[in-house]
Amino acid sequence: xxxxxxxxxxxxxxxxxxxxxxNTQGGNYDIIRxxxxxxxEMRSPMILAHYVSTGAFxxxxxxxxxxxxxxxxxxxxxxxxxxxxADFAICMEAIRLGFTSVxxxxxxxxxxxxxxxxxxxxxxxxxxxxxxxxEIGQLQRLENGVVQENKNIADPAMxxxxxxxxxxxxxxxxxxxxxxYYHGKPDIHLDVLEQVRKFTDIPLVLHGCTGMxxxxxxxxxxxxxxxxxxxxxxxxxxxxxxxxxLQKLDHQGHSWKLSQYASDALAEDVKKIIELSxxxxxx
Numbered sequence: 001x002x003x004x005x006x007x008x009x010x011x012x013x014x015x016x017x018x019x020x021x022x023n024t025q026g027g028n029y030d031i032i033r034x035x036x037x038x039x040x041e042m043r044s045p046m047i048l049a050h051y052v053s054t055g056a057f058x059x060x061x062x063x064x065x066x067x068x069x070x071x072x073x074x075x076x077x078x079x080x081x082x083x084x085x086a087d088f089a090i091c092m093e094a095i096r097l098g099f100t101s102v103x104x105x106x107x108x109x110x111x112x113x114x115x116x117x118x119x120x121x122x123x124x125x126x127x128x129x130x131x132x133x134x135e136i137g138q139l140q141r142l143e144n145g146v147v148q149e150n151k152n153i154a155d156p157a158m159x160x161x162x163x164x165x166x167x168x169x170x171x172x173x174x175x176x177x178x179x180x181y182y183h184g185k186p187d188i189h190l191d192v193l194e195q196v197r198k199f200t201d202i203p204l205v206l207h208g209c210t211g212m213x214x215x216x217x218x219x220x221x222x223x224x225x226x227x228x229x230x231x232x233x234x235x236x237x238x239x240x241x242x243x244x245x246l247q248k249l250d251h252q253g254h255s256w257k258l259s260q261y262a263s264d265a266l267a268e269d270v271k272k273i274i275e276l277s278x279x280x281x282x283x
Contacts, residue, residue: 001071001072001073001074001076001077001078002068002071002072002078002079002080002100002189003071003077003078003079003133003155004079004100004101004129004130005019005045005047005077005078005079005081005100005101005131006101006131006169007129008045008077008282008283009169009170009226009227010203010226011282012045012092012126012203012226012227012279012282013201013202013203013204013224014201014224015081015224015282016223016278017277017278017279018206018225018227018228018277018278018279018280019044019046019047019081019104019227019228019277019279020035020044020046020047020069020227020228020270020274020277020279021047021048021049021081021205021228021229022035022046022047022048022052022227022229022230022231022232022270022273023026023051023054023083023156023230023231024048024050024054024063024067024235024236025054025079025234025238026050026051026054026055026056026057026058026059026062026063026084026282027050027055027059027062027063027064027065028058028110028238029059029066029070029261030235030238030263030266031095031235031238031263032048032066032070033263033267034238034263034266034267034269034270035048035078035262035267035270036048036070036071036073036074036078037075037263037264037267037270037272038079038270038271039074039078039192039270039274039283040074040076041076041267041271042271042274042275042279042280042281043060043076043280043281043282043283044076044135044159044277044279044280044281044282044283045076045077045078045079045279045282045283046076046078046079046273047078047079047080047081047101047227047231048070048071048075048079048080048081048084049081049082050063050064050067050076050082050099051083051084051231052082052083052084052085052086052090054253058095058124059093059163060093060096060097061097062255063080064080064097064098064099065098066093067080068080069096069113076283077283079100079101080098080100080101080253081098081099081100081101081102081103081133081246082094082099082101082103083103083150083229084103084105084135085102085105085119085121086105086106087104088104088117088120088121088149090118091121091124091125092124093105093177095124095125095128095130096204097266098128100134101130101131101132101133101169102121102125102130102131102132102158103131103132103133103134103135103172104117104118104121104132104133104134104168105134105135106118106134106135106157107135107136107152107172107174107210109164111136111158111161111165112165113134114134114135114162114222115162115164115165115166116147116166118132118134118166118168119165119166122166122167122168122283124265126135127130127143131169131170132160132162132167132168132169132170133169133170133171133172133205133227134166134170134171134172135171135173135174135175135205135207135249136154136158136159136162136171136172136173137152137153137154137172137173137174137175145153149267151172152175152176152177152178153174153175153176153189153192154173154174154175154196154201155187156195156196157267159171159173159200160196160198160199160200163199163200163202167249168202169202169203170202170203170204170226170227171200171202171203172204172205172206172207173192173193173196173204173205175188175189175190175192175193177206177207177208177209177212178189178208179207179208179231179232180208180210180232181211181232181257182210182211185213186211186212187243188212188213188216188220188221189221190216190223191224193220193223193224194223196224197223198262201224202224203224203225203227204220204223204224204225204226204227205225205226205227205228206220206225206227206228206229207229208212208229209221209228209229209230210230210231210232210233211232211233213274217276217277221277226239228273228276228277230273233269234259234266237266237269238262238266241260241261241262241265242258242262243262244261244265245257245258245262246258248261249261
């Protein structure tokens with residue numbers, strides 16, 4: 001069922017588990033189907049995430065329609081979420097298209113400007129009963145072997161100041177995490193989450209979970225992380241399974257057979273993420 005997942009996130013934060021958020025590559029039906037299938041079978045809430053650059057081929061409206069349709073086909077809570085919205089305009093477009101939660105990412109700006117951007121989105125989103133995710137600590141991106149300067153280990157004092165200036169529904173806090181595959185073992189600063197937890201009970205978000213040590217993810221969840229994001233692992237696994245289907249199946253040019261094989265295989269990986277999150281049986 002299509003929902004905002006806000007109440008589920010609050011329960012997760014206080015209950016010691018998290019809800020998986022999966023990047024759907026712009027609304028790829030096979031990936032969305034895998035997520036909903038796994039969530040239904042394991043009775044877990046699910047967040048279908050959309051990053052605008054990955055929707056360049058299909059369009060933001062395509063994601064909203066396909067993800068929303070699939071969410072209504074299952075009876076566990078499924079939200080459709082704008083990931084890393086860069087500005088007010090894209091957040092408003094997402095709301096108009098029927099997204100059930102949005103993220104405004106002003107983490108590249110100073111605290112005051114970030115908070116001002118976030119407040120503007122919150123002001124509108126609240127009119128529609130939609131939750132807003134914000135971010136403190138800009139995530140580095142690990143693409144094509146290039147590692148950007150790590151600016152994303154947030155100062156807890158800065159987080160506190162940000163939350164005085166605005167009140168998002170969930171908050172991603174940079175702790176040394178990054179998007180993409182990590183080069184070596186990432187230096188994850190769980191102590192930052194521990195300090196943040198002393199002054200707020202807001203549900204926290206952990207981006208860049210692909211390749212992160214599972215024990216680190218579990219410990220972060222115990223510190224109030226209620227949403228764990230996976231994108232890189234999912235997109236690579238999907239392509240891997242599609243290649244396997246091409247090699248193994250007598251598909252006779254039927255693309256749906258390739259899609260079904262890849263989607264079913266990917267659902268098993270999503271189930272592993274659900275197990276890691278502790279959200280099985282929580283729907």
